[in-house]
Amino acid sequence: MTVPSHDELLFLALGGAGEIGMNLNLYGHAGKWLMIDLGIGFADGTMPGIEVVMPDPAFIEERRDQLVGIVLTHAHEDHLGAVADLWPRLRAPVYATPFAASVLKRKLTEAGLVETVPVTEIPLSGRFSLPPFELELITMTHSILEPNALAIRTPLGTVFHTGDWKIDPEPLLGDVTDEAVLRRIGEEGALAMVCDSTNVFVEGEAGSESTVRANLEKVVKAAKCRVAVTCFASNLARVESIALAAVAADRHPVLSGRALVRMVEAAQECGYLLDFPACIPESQAGFLPRDKVVLICTGSQGEPRASMAKLAKGDHRDLVLEAGDTAVFSSRVIPGNEHSVGRLQNALLARGVEIVTDSDVNVHVSGHPARDELVQVYQWIRPKIAVPVHGELRHMVEHASLARACQVPETIVAPNGTLVRLAPGPAEIVDHVPAGRLARDGDGVVPIDGASLRERRKLLWNGAAAATLVVDGKGQPMAPPKVTLRGFEDEEGVLGKAVVAGLEEMLGDLKAADRADDERLEQAVRTVVRRVVRTHLGKKPLTDVHIVRI
Structure with missing residues (x-):
């Protein structure tokens, strides 16, 4: 198969199906391909000297004259982090909403590509055409600003591609999930739903950011000495909650970590966080009394060069954590990072720092849908075909089972490299293509098996x-x-x-x-x-x- 025909609609994941992270999805129809997301993952201990891995786009690189565009659903690293590395191999226009475009442009500036890569900003809920595909952005909620699902319309049917999402009636920052549009897509008729599987084993609902905000305030107020809270830098509602908790406890917030500063700047550039509490620079925070400061830190996954790791090792240039201080982990441990997070927490404990995690207090909620939310969206969309993605194989298999229980007629479990014909039906696997991995090695990109x-x-x-x-x-x-x-x-x-x-x-x-x-x-x-x-x-x-x- 070299060119998708006019009478077929194809789906192919080269990343993010059979794993969590490294998302790269392709849709093929009428001689053209459409790419949804181009993200990275993080290396484990089997790859010395490597921190970042990404999908190998060789399949679509060989067909880049057929690639009509790269559409980014949101600004998380596992959805846009590989654009700067891989765009020179693809050379297709990029489309994103304002916040994702702002984050991406900062990365492109660092890579010297900001004047080269054509990035088109699409407004929230915008519609645009990349023939033969007609696209509509649908506002969702997630753990980042401006997460989008996509309605991908073709003459053979509409695919609802969820991106990362949850249902949160009080996300605190950004809009709520656009239920009316989801219902409309279901009423119009959806051929397929390509959906996030991350929390398919979690019963109930993911929970609301509003609950976390209230609990963080209680934790900070109860602390006697210095408080350091780490979270994902991209979760700006959480970052704002930590800063507001500091103010409520008569403390000064401090942003510690370049990624946090960049994310707040990108948000403010797009009109968010304009009332963010005034922060004390890291260089001055050490002069404050211990009970008057809250450090908002990068490094929730144990990253060795992040702020929390430097505090745990005692080699931060400006800041310190001592016996009696409190470290709050307002995050979950991404699978594969258990050892690095464990080492970090052990190092903090060795310094006499008290640790608070979501197992102690509800200081974190996931950005991905639990089972009740998945069922709700299946009831709204009512697709003919369910294609689970964004999960390990065990997540995808369980998700397919849940979709069948929701009366979805057809389910396809298609790990990376599995070419699926969605239409004409019935849906079926028609081929398998190479789906390798690349690694960022210094300033270059090399094959993982090279x-x-x-x-x-x-x-x-x-x-x-x-x-x-x-x-x-x-x-x-x-x-x-x-x-x-x-x-x-x-x-x-x-x-x-x-x-x-x-x-x-x-x-x-x-x-x-x-x-x-x-x-x-x-x-x-x-x-x-x-x-x-x-x-x-x-x-x-x-x-x-x-x-x-x-």
């Missing part, structure tokens, strides 16, 4: 060895072999001496023809180094060999 990261992982687990042989044209040694070992305990040089002895023995036994051939000699040296290290330590080191002929 040679550089494979070598780095091998170095992490098995160490490295380098051997240099100085020989004449016939391969006779002109000096003793030189061996360097990295990542091994060999303070007395026992292993190094054993490797040198093995190399000298090998050179004495090697045939003259093999000694004279660089490639054969190099392979023989590599074999000896690995065999000796494996015999002593059970490791298979990354091995470099240098042959110097004189």
